[in-house]
Amino acid sequence: MDAAAPTHNPQPSGVAIKTEIVVIGAGQAGLSSAYHLTQRGLAAGRGFIVLDQSPRAGGAWQFRWPSLTLSTVNRVHDLPGMAFSEAVDTGRTEVEAAQAVPQYFAAYEERFGLNVFRPVKVAVVCRRGERFRIETDRGQFSSRGIINATGTWETPYIPDYPGRDRFRGRQLHTRDYRTASEFAGQHVVIVGGGISAIQLLNEISQVTTTTWVTRRPPQFRDGPFDQEAGRAAVKLVEERVRAGLPPNSVVSVTGLPRSPLIEAMAARGVLKRQEMFSEITATGVRWADGREQRADVIVWCTGFRSSLDHLAPLLLREDSGGILMGGRLATEVVKEPRVHLVGYGPSASTIGANRAGSAAAAELMATLGIGPAEAGR
Template identity: 50%
Template sequence: MHVHDQILDSLVIGAGQAGLSASRHLARRGIDHVVLDADERPGGAWQHRWDSLRMADVHGVADLPDAVAPGRSDGRANVVVPAYFSDYERRFDLPVVRPVLVDSVSSEGGLLAVTAGERAWRTRTLVNATGTWTQPFVPHYPGIETFAGEQLHTVDYPGPQHFAGRRVLVVGGGASAVQFLGELAPVADTLWVTRRPPVWRTDDFDPEAGLAAVTLVADRVRRGLPPTSVVGVTGLALRPQEREAERLGAYRRRPMFDRIEPTGVRWDAGAVLERVDVILWATGFRPAVGHLAPLRLRTPAGGIQLDVGGAVQSAVTAVRDPRVQLVGYGPSASTIGANRAGRAAAVAVARVLAEDDDLSA
């Protein structure tokens, strides 16, 4: 194994919005660090989004520090945002190394050891910015393995024309499900199921409402519970491009089915089998933190407890190991939250380094 000789002051895992923000703020403070990114190209998870997702469709991309983000347009999000990130890396000469897929992070005395295949780095602090895109979640239902049709998750979504003329079951109660139905209903026969009735938002989503939603997520990580999605607690709203799907009845939701059969799904309350050709699981993601397992950061409740001492979107420090900062996790899992968390992580890293230097003096 090749172990890099230099002991870094900090190391960032992930070069999406949160990772780039953290790197820029670390660089501003003169903190020696590298950014390890698993992708071959800049762009974070945005480069993997479906082609039909336009900049006019996304909830918004927040400005990275010192650089204005692209606005709403008809441009493809999986092209526009990666180009923005790529330019940002070059403009500020951020120390991104790719492709590097981190396998594990472990503690070696006062240092953290980061391994990726045959390579290893040693660092005094860590900023984890790995997001969720690599951890799609599909719930298990009886018979799921018997379905003879096609099953896809959000990460596999190929665009509406792939489903033309077919009967598509969309599973999930979040914004992605609403967007998929908006695209699919005009070209396919759709059916929508969710575990809970959807909560539709009719008012403007102002900053006060946003803070209230983030606070709910922050309370969970404060207690060491698995985080919920920030978007998941904000409520749903239809955009103009989804009104046609609404007219076609695409948003008449049904409760979750009880089992899956080779040709469709069935509810125990009734004998009718709903035949479908495709099941599209818009069921979200889980935090990509498996590589942190050797640090034993998880609580018995299953989440990573963060220190929620100040602003809720600045809750980044792992209670069980303050050397580790998590950005884009829990209350900072949005583009705006990720930016604020990047700054908070740099502040926390500087504090840990100063305390360590004081103890060594």
């Protein structure tokens, strides 16, 4: 199957397409959920439908910058039932992640007959009696349950610092970054202390001058990040969503690994972190003590927020701004158990998304009373 070709193109009509469960999003979490629905006997197309707004398979990976290769990206975890190496030559480490992952996802969709509808952008999800109405740019769908796997890529976060609108230079977010060469000869301020900030700082600092600023001092982690450390990090994020608080990213509680890349950057002198500036001027940034730095570009590596606006009519949020989550792996919305969020909170990592897909499929089918007999109809 051509990875760039849409799998299905539903046409608008006055009659909603009805199914038991709609999966919104076909990234790692969405495909994992769809796989586990099929393993529990629910047929793609009749029992559940996957909607994806992207033009081809690959989730957010297809939009990543070209220099993000299999050798530089954090590990791409296998989807359940099919290894990454079955679709991609993992020996070619310099292949772009934006090519390799879509190739893998497309092969996965074909192998398990997931019949993803794309491109379909979900505008809003509403309750209609005992069912949900899913309104999209390609018509309406109706389901008894929802597995939402829309991730964060569509909701980049840029903090509103004083003077941001006055800056005469260029501002961009991580998701807008393509190549370091476009910044040659310019001074670039890079904001953020996560893995993406480090990757962009490394590349850009090799072609021009940079200033690195973070809100908190970066935490560098020594030693391997083993399963025990991973479980501890996920547990911290899970505790927040089970309390109805907005999730922190899993990376925010793991720290940055002291890798050979980090050591090389330190040796080059580019890891001289500055505290966060207090305002942005027309020509740069200014700190509270009056220090100023001229800048041509500000790159905001400040993360993303969960893309959940289409679920707003369901009134899922608490006063805290978060969503109270329950279930075995904190995928079930407590206010509305017929809705599961995967790729949210503790399942935002690629390995967490696989486990969350399994839990969401099992728990949602149980909530809807879909057993083996019903699933096979």
